[in-house]
Amino acid sequence: MNLFAKSSTSISGEVVCPGDKSISQRALILGSILNEDISIEGFLNGEDPISTANALNAIGSSITVNGTSVSIKKRHIPFKKPTTEVDLGNSGTGMRLMMGLISSLDIEATLIGDESLTKRPMLRMANPLNDMGATISCSEGKPPVKIYPGKVIDNFTYEMPIASAQVKSGIILSALAANKNVTVIEKHPTRNHTERMISHFHGNIESIPYKAGNKIIYSPSKLIPSKSYRVVGDFSSAAFLIVAGLIAKESNIVIKNVGLNPTRCGLIDVLKSMGGSIEIKNEKVISYEEVGDIHVRSSALKGVSISGDVIPNIIDEIPILSIAAAFAEGETSISDAEELRVKESDRLQAISDGLIKINVSHQLYNDGIKITGSSQDIVDSAEIDSHGDHRIAMSFLIASLRSTNGVFVKDCKNIFTSFPHFIEVMKTLGIDVDER
Numbered sequence: 193m194n195l196f197a198k199s200s201t202s203i204s205g206e207v208v209c210p211g212d213k214s215i216s217q218r219a220l221i222l223g224s225i226l227n228e229d230i231s232i233e234g235f236l237n238g239e240d241p242i243s244t245a246n247a248l249n250a251i252g253s254s255i256t257v258n259g260t261s262v263s264i265k266k267r268h269i270p271f272k273k274p275t276t277e278v279d280l281g282n283s284g285t286g287m288r289l290m291m292g293l294i295s296s297l298d299i300e301a302t303l304i305g306d307e308s309l310t311k312r313p314m315l316r317m318a319n320p321l322n323d324m325g326a327t328i329s330c331s332e333g334k335p336p337v338k339i340y341p342g343k344v345i346d347n348f349t350y351e352m353p354i355a356s357a358q359v360k361s362g363i364i365l366s367a368l369a370a371n372k373n374v375t376v377i378e379k380h381p382t383r384n385h386t387e388r389m390i391s392h393f394h395g396n397i398e399s400i401p402y403k404a405g406n407k408i409i410y411s412p413s414k415l416i417p418s419k420s421y422r423v424v425g426d427f428s429s430a431a432f433l434i435v436a437g438l439i440a441k442e443s444n445i446v447i448k449n450v451g452l453n454p455t456r457c458g459l460i461d462v463l464k465s466m467g468g469s470i471e472i473k474n475e476k477v478i479s480y481e482e483v484g485d486i487h488v489r490s491s492a493l494k495g496v497s498i499s500g501d502v503i504p505n506i507i508d509e510i511p512i513l514s515i516a517a518a519f520a521e522g523e524t525s526i527s528d529a530e531e532l533r534v535k536e537s538d539r540l541q542a543i544s545d546g547l548i549k550i551n552v553s554h555q556l557y558n559d560g561i562k563i564t565g566s567s568q569d570i571v572d573s574a575e576i577d578s579h580g581d582h583r584i585a586m587s588f589l590i591a592s593l594r595s596t597n598g599v600f601v602k603d604c605k606n607i608f609t610s611f612p613h614f615i616e617v618m619k620t621l622g623i624d625v626d627e628r
């Protein structure tokens with residue numbers, strides 16, 4: 193699917209943020225481990241969470257998805273060996289979290305994914321799980337991932353060499369499903385939805401500040417289900433709309449129900465430091481997650497320099513931050529972000545390739561990018577390749593707000609993995625995006 197976004201100068205309106213992808217996937221997995229009848233509301237009915245739901249059903253869960261509502265029924269038999277390979281599609285989170293869960297279930301399974309997922313590193317998850325007693329093999333460190341019955345040990349401690357919420361969560365889920373104690377040390381804080389959801393279900397988990405990061409200690413505990421779990425909106429999806437509101441010539445938009453967990457929304461501070469007019473209203477807490485409405489107005493942005501601890505917090509937002517940087521006066525420098533090279537695409541390369549097509553001057557580094565922005569509009573845009581990456585596709589479509597002739601992006605089908613109603617939401621705000 194190729195998309196063309198027409199140029200538009202003025203956007204306005206109120207939209208509701210789609211459900212959080214990370215939280216939706218965790219709710220499916222924890223809901224399946226809980227093994228009681230529970231429902232999930234506000235679920236992201238996108239391809240990634242659906243891949244995770246299908247994977248869980250393949251090992252014996254009973255999950256039914258109906259729009260943004262999910263019902264998980266109590267299982268009367270143990271988890272079972274799937275009859276075929278389990279396909280996690282485009283979802284790195286789905287694959288790594290399912291590796292954690294399946295590694296403790298005493299069953300055999302082979303996990304596969306699409307072309308992009310088949311290129312992504314899985315040893316970061318397989319190695320600590322194997323040290324923990326699992327038996328997992330990969331193909332040159334990548335999927336297919338084969339999991340064999342293993343015996344997870346008690347009191348395993350793991351200090352993560354990289355900042356990864358997926359790895360942290362995979363280890364915790366493995367210990368939780370095996371009823372074992374585990375400690376994970378993260379050098380930099382990463383998103384803590386797994387820890388918060390376990391607390392929400394009254395599990396025994398503690399996160400203690402440790403050096404520059406956290407020590408997370410889980411002890412076996414009976415989780416107590418609440419009848420219904422409500423998923424808050426996905427900050428990473430809201431980020432596209434926030435930047436749209438900032439760079440549009442005239443704008444006044446409200447994004448409702450946006451998840452504001454501090455381990456996720458560092459982009460707000462970054463954009464405010466660039467001069468962005470962003471206001472948060474109606475703040476509350478739902479299912480142990482902060483949520484609020486975000487009000488955005490057009491702003492004259494200036495460049496900024498970011499590195500270090502903030503990077504894991506904004507890792508999924510760097511593609512759209514690069515678009516904000518392209519229209520900000522001066523230089524924006526992003527470093528310590530080499531993890532971007534192993535996301536759904538090599539995102540640093542994909543950002544650079546796209547910026548070349550819209551004539552934005554920049555310098556690409558191994559661990560980041562320096563973008564020289566200007567308040568000038570894009571006059572010509574050649575075809576942009578999304579590299580099959582949802583966040584790259586949406587980022588460059590948003591750049592159309594500052595173009596004279598619109599922006600064409602190839603291969604946008606993966607937008608459905610995380611933001612299935614992106615086109616409708618764009619239209620509600622006054623941005624014309626259509627298939628071409």
Ligand code: S3P
Nearest residue numbers: 214285355356357358359507508
């Ligand atoms: C995620 C963690 C991050 C993020 C990904 C979702 C999660 O990945 O980039 O989109 O749900 O835990 P890493 O854990 O690899 O940093």
